[in-house]
Amino acid sequence: DAKTTQPPSMDCAEGRAANLPCNHSTISGNEYVYWYRQIHSQGPQYIIHGLKNNETNEMASLIITEDRKSSTLILPHATLRDTAVYYCIVKDPGTYKYIFGTGTRLKVLA
Amino acid sequence: NAGVTQTPKFQVLKTGQSMTLQCAQDMNHNSMYWYRQDPGMGLRLIYYSASEGTTDKGEVPNGYNVSRLNKREFSLRLESAAPSQTSVYFCASSEARADTQYFGPGTRLTVL
Numbered sequence: 442d443a444k445t446t447q448p449p450s451m452d453c454a455e456g457r458a459a460n461l462p463c464n465h466s467t468i469s470g471n472e473y474v475y476w477y478r479q480i481h482s483q484g485p486q487y488i489i490h491g492l493k494n495n496e497t498n499e500m501a502s503l504i505i506t507e508d509r510k511s512s513t514l515i516l517p518h519a520t521l522r523d524t525a526v527y528y529c530i531v532k533d534p535g536t537y538k539y540i541f542g543t544g545t546r547l548k549v550l551a
Numbered sequence: 552n553a554g555v556t557q558t559p560k561f562q563v564l565k566t567g568q569s570m571t572l573q574c575a576q577d578m579n580h581n582s583m584y585w586y587r588q589d590p591g592m593g594l595r596l597i598y599y600s601a602s603e604g605t606t607d608k609g610e611v612p613n614g615y616n617v618s619r620l621n622k623r624e625f626s627l628r629l630e631s632a633a634p635s636q637t638s639v640y641f642c643a644s645s646e647a648r649a650d651t652q653y654f655g656p657g658t659r660l661t662v663l
Contacts, residue, residue: 475651482639483656483657484555484641484643484655484656484657485641485643485654486654487651487652487653490651528593534648534649535648536648537584537599537601537648538596538599538609538610539594539596540593541594541595542593543592544593
């Protein structure tokens, strides 16, 4: 079973920031938080990952709470092309397996 | 640099037929994976290969076999297809087990 809980769907206006929450209350000390997205049934696309510090790259920012029990993916200026299913995944670096939940379906509205 | 490629893109089989799904990566990655995704669900790991010459079962290996032909290629075989194997199959690769996985475009398989 997935170790994460995400809202099933969210809407966001184009040009606004999209904030996607994820709860992972049972996360272990060495487990990373990964975010992927899947556009229109294509293969999942890596977005960002982190352990405890906040992370930023050209696609998004990842904010992890101090107790590491939850995180938020931020798309700073959402576009229509960001409409996708977003998966939050907790992964132990010692294993090969990602456990995908059902994700959050983000719809960016014009 | 094509990344991860999969063939075929679509396939329709009759129950009991066999087929092999092909996957290749050009990123010189050590690890490769096969997942399936059923409608409205997340991905589930079928098999993985940590490195050339090794393969291991994932969450849902029953009804499948795999071959790590070389460092680039990892194939998934259905010996006797069943309607329950109707799904979208994704191949992925990573440099090592701790690293980010990169996914192919998927193969959409229907078993009648």
